[in-house]
Amino acid sequence: MRERTSAGRPREFDDTEVLRKITGLFWKSGFEGVSLSQIMSATGLQKASLYAAFGDKRAMYLKALQQYHSDTVTGAARALKDETVPPIERLRAFLSAPLTAAEHDRSGCFLCNASADQADLNPETRTLVRTSFETLAKAIEVPLRALTPDLNATALENRAQLLLGLYSGYRIMVRSGVDVARLFPGIAAALQIAQADA
């Protein structure tokens, strides 16, 4: 998109970089919690430029959610499938992320926040969130399968949903400021399930 030089005045900002800042705002404060003027000052752009580049506020939110999917969600999925790391460690890292991240940032998970914030109102948001959850669940199955190759498909899926549920819950709880040290041991317990033969 960018390298193709087109007629007219060239855009003075990088779309994805700006969108990343917008994502950060919605991530932290939700759809209604972010105003256009906040977006303007965070990006340094005028309202009209934002509208020309991304559409209205709802479109910005959805694009932010899509960016979160293609950046963070698929990044986490890739890490879960990284065979250079022992499967149990991949799972541990995934489940620990909500807690280790909390040290410097209590924003939680944009997916989970969006589900709480917008799922009730906006069907498109709901769909995006659901597919991202699905991506994570499928990725979780990979190390689970490596741990217990004999387990059947539905059992694997069930365990993946359990771990994803725990992940989401921790993401939410952390936002309220609970002591993360008290949540850590739960991960070890959950990983015991992940390794169980039955």
Next chain:
Amino acid sequence: MRERTSAGRPREFDDTEVLRKITGLFWKSGFEGVSLSQIMSATGLQKASLYAAFGDKRAMYLKALQQYHSDTVTGAARALKDETVPPIERLRAFLSAPLTAAEHDRSGCFLCNASADQADLNPETRTLVRTSFETLAKAIEVPLRALTPDLNATALENRAQLLLGLYSGYRIMVRSGVDVARLFPGIAAALQIAQADA
């Protein structure tokens, strides 16, 4: 409050009943997602009456959160401590609630939603949410202790946090419209942890 007849024109509505409707709105749509006019039409009251009875919008939200605590949260805590029900069934019922409730209502859990919605902005909300989470965690420990009386205190607490995390995560995931049937089996797996001796 109500039986004590005071001077002046009597209030024509029941405070807690009205607050219950307000709670429902914030629960579903969050703080910024609910407007005063929505509250007006849902309660049938004028703006000034609402302000006289509850204070400004933020106060309404906090009172709603407190009502949720004293109604729903303590209700769930009581059920978890109900000795007429086998401990494992209490836990199963608690963890199933997010899923069974989803059949007729995908609002999720007000606590979890508030954590995603307002925790970042409002410290009072954060505190309220945290204490409600704490209430639930303590209540979860009761049936856990009944199941494994030999377990030490910290191990109990860790398991309780794990189950609470799973509960919260399911509450959030359900809002996005995921198939609840796929989440159910995770509960059984989690309950295996709850019963483990080690």
Next chain:
DNA sequence: TATATTCTTGACCGAACGGTCTTTAATGCA
């Protein structure tokens, strides 16, 4: 250099927001 095209800027818009105030109505009490 002229033109078409695209972007930036900032003024501008109507609507909706949260919140207040004045008027009127209903009650307890003297």
Next chain:
DNA sequence: TGCATTAAAGACCGTTCGGTCAAGAATATA
């Protein structure tokens, strides 16, 4: 029957909201 008190009703307030528009600036092409 007044009088003090409290609530209900709705007009009213300034502000902020999301969104648009017209004018000027920067580029590619001819």
